Amino acid sequence: MRFSSYSILSEKKEGIPRTLLNGITGAVDLLGPQLEPVIENALETGDVPAALAHMSDEARQSLLNRGHLTEWSVDEERAIVNILADEAHKAMARRPxxxxxxxxxxxxxxxxxxxxxxxxxxxxxxxxxxxxxxxxxxxxxxxxxxxxxxxxxxxxxxxxxxxxxxxxxxxxxxxxxxxxxxxxxxxxxxxxxxxxxxxxxxxxxxxxxxxxxxxxxxxxxxxxxxxxxxxxxxxxxxxxxxxxxxxxxxxxxxxxxxxxxxxxxxxxxxxxxxxxxxxxxxxxxxxxxxxxxxxxxxxxxxxxxxxxxxxxxxxxxxxxxxxxxxxxxxxxxxxxxxxxxxxxxxxxxxxxxxxxxxxxxxxxNTGNYIFAPDGSIYACWESVGKECSRIGTFGESGAELDAEATDRWFGRSIARLPTCQRCAFALVCGGGCAQYAEYESDTLYASYCDDFQRTFRSALTRTVERYLDHDCKQEEKVDA
Ligand code: SF4
Ligand code: SF4
Incomplete structure (x- = not known):
């Protein structure tokens, strides 16, 4: 048993319980004060036996049920991420x-x-x-x-x-x-x-x-x-x-x-x-x-x-x-x-x-159609008017899409970004901005992190803070 490679721990902030998010199951769990340091240490050092020794059977089972602890290997988890990315991509493509x-x-x-x-x-x-x-x-x-x-x-x-x-x-x-x-x-x-x-x-x-x-x-x-x-x-x-x-x-x-x-x-x-x-x-x-x-x-x-x-x-x-x-x-x-x-x-x-x-x-990257006065259809906001995001034309005889360009733009997902597949944030981030990836790496099929990992961890903390402060929620936590 090990901690999921797709574990995301929120940033530390005084008075706010830390949150563990799993990037495969989507489980979001507030951690109790005893479990917090145990998990932080395990994620940093990879010392799972030490972590397991510090938690009750109930806590262990809860973390396992939620996907934070896993029996899957690293490769098995990655294969699941690819399948989920593909499914999510297809679902989004049905809502252009x-x-x-x-x-x-x-x-x-x-x-x-x-x-x-x-x-x-x-x-x-x-x-x-x-x-x-x-x-x-x-x-x-x-x-x-x-x-x-x-x-x-x-x-x-x-x-x-x-x-x-x-x-x-x-x-x-x-x-x-x-x-x-x-x-x-x-x-x-x-x-x-x-x-x-x-x-x-x-x-x-x-x-x-x-x-x-x-x-x-x-x-x-x-x-x-x-x-x-x-x-x-x-x-x-x-x-x-x-x-x-x-x-x-x-x-x-x-x-x-x-x-x-x-x-x-x-x-x-x-x-x-x-x-x-x-x-x-x-x-x-x-x-x-x-x-x-x-x-x-x-x-x-x-x-x-x-x-x-x-x-x-x-x-x-x-x-x-x-x-x-x-x-x-x-x-x-x-x-x-x-x-x-x-x-x-x-x-x-x-x-x-x-x-x-x-x-x-x-x-x-799923199906964005931008109709412009030059009779072109573009995929990306940043590059309207530029050849690089032109995916078709429209006019009296209807719309005509360029199959190669639409596939290039709308085919990009985590399932086709090997670097991102190894990232804990893969299914939370989605691979970053494709256009900036292309500017930087000459291909849409590269990652563009833009500090997403740090920004998201702190956003997770502030979202939990808002949830607890403003909605007067009872804190239901998983603890050791
Ligand atoms: S996030 Fe990037 S790829 Fe997406 S519309 Fe904006 S500039 Fe284009
Ligand atoms: S773009 Fe960067 S942060 Fe986003 S999934 Fe890929 S590697 Fe992770």
Whole structure:
């Protein structure tokens, strides 16, 4: 008998019981004070006999039943991980995701925008996507073509047209493109579709009547620091302050609609120390613990000269810096992985059920179809407009998918990532961002860890803290 190779122990934090998660069974168990050091030591040293000697038969049996202790060999566990990854991947592929890009241009010039090279070419006549070619803003006839293609792709999986479409850009909600945005939402709604939008938030006031249940139900905006800092990073093409416009619009959305507003704050070494000041500002707006608001930190990634990708600060260091500030409210998270971790762990804790595991990192590896004004269908958010994520085309004669490209993007899962198969976090992480893996390693079929292991262990601790604090749960623990 040995401890599972897929054991994940939460980070230590004073006053919070440590949690043992098994990355095969999905069992999430709070540990009692006597068992905590025993398990920590066993996982560090591999001294299983010593650990077993310190626990009762009941504790041993409980850990065995939950998969933390196992009779399987390392290879047998790995084979199971591959099977589970494959199954999870297939299940996700039966629920494809859809995005529509009304506009590939943007009314902001953010200093770190990863779409800038494509957008710089929009004024040229020599580029594949340009205003001169009239393929930057979606044309009226393309709306029905995209929605028909989405309906067919959903039908192939036995799904009705009801479901979510994410509006993405460029800037999807630029007020100059109201006609096409209104057409997308109105025709989509008639088919039972609801929407989310990833927007800079500058022109939300022009779309308030579309926002809320049954329309655009979720909005994601970015605020990168107090006004004096934000305005220098997220720059509006006109003269006005982007900060003032976004803040006013977030308040309008909260006052007049029931939409969820996700506020993302990109942090790097230049602004991370100002996150506390920003949170104080949010408190003044009444956004802390607001039931419609989610606030989280996010890394800024940059391309390197040799085609790779980097960030000036590690995700886990962001997590460590923001974590004390995030204590200010239940709706502040240190990173997007923490938001996702809580959304998968909390239901498991509340229901006393295993956490749902996954075989892939994001929908770009299971079935994500992004319909853009250039008539292309892309798989990945990061590389809309780029050949590397183009998986097909759509138009008058319907959608045509490139079999090789779709297989390359949608075939990536833990079952095809040997490095990840040996990682305890395999079915919790899913292999990391495929596009960044390709930038770094010239293939989608490489791992991209991005500090996931450290970030997830601390997210596990904070999720348990929230579960115990806010829901007044009785602590049911496994102990020695
Ligand atoms: S592959 Fe990476 S960049 Fe592309 S959608 Fe997935 S997580 Fe985002
Ligand atoms: S990407 Fe890294 S953290 Fe994620 S499963 Fe693979 S090896 Fe583990």
């Amino acid at each position: 995701s859809f995005m529509i890009v009304p506009n590939l241009d943007c009314n902001y010039r953010c200093t770190y925008c990863f779409e800038r090279p494509m957008q710089n070419g929009l004024k040229s006549s020599n580029t594949a996507i340009s205003h001169k070619k009239n393929n930057v803003v979606m044309q009226a006839e393309q709306v029905g073509q995209a929605l028909d293609a989405i309906a067919l792709l959903r039908a192939e999986q036995g799904l009705s047209e009801e479901g979510q479409i994410i509006l993405y850009g460029g800037e999807p909600l630029d007020r100059r493109n109201q006609a096409v945005v209104r057409q997308i939402v109105s025709e989509g709604r008639a088919r039972g579709t609801f929407f989310a939008a990833i927007t800079n938030g500058h022109d939300l006031d022009a779309y308030l009547d579309l926002i809320g249940r049954g329309g655009i139900e979720q909005i994601q905006v970015s605020i990168d620091g107090p006004k004096r800092v934000h305005d220098k990073r997220r720059i509006y093409v006109g003269k006005e302050s982007s900060f003032d416009a976004i803040v006013a619009n977030v308040n309008r959305v909260l006052e007049h609609t029931d939409a969820e507003v996700q506020i993302r704050s990109h942090v790097d070494p230049q602004n991370i120390e100002l996150f506390g000041e920003l949170v104080d500002f949010f408190a003044g707006q009444g956004w802390l613990d607001h039931p419609q608001v989610v606030i989280y930190g996010n890394t800024v990634y940059e391309r390197t000269g040799d085609g790779g990708v980097t960030s000036r600060i590690d995700v886990a260091d962001i997590d460590a810096t923001l974590s004390p500030i995030a204590q200010a409210a239940r709706n502040i998270y240190t990173s997007a992985p923490e938001v996702h971790a809580e959304r998968s762990i909390l239901p498991a804790l509340n229901a006393g059920e295993p956490m749902k595991l996954k075989g892939t990192y994001c929908s770009a």
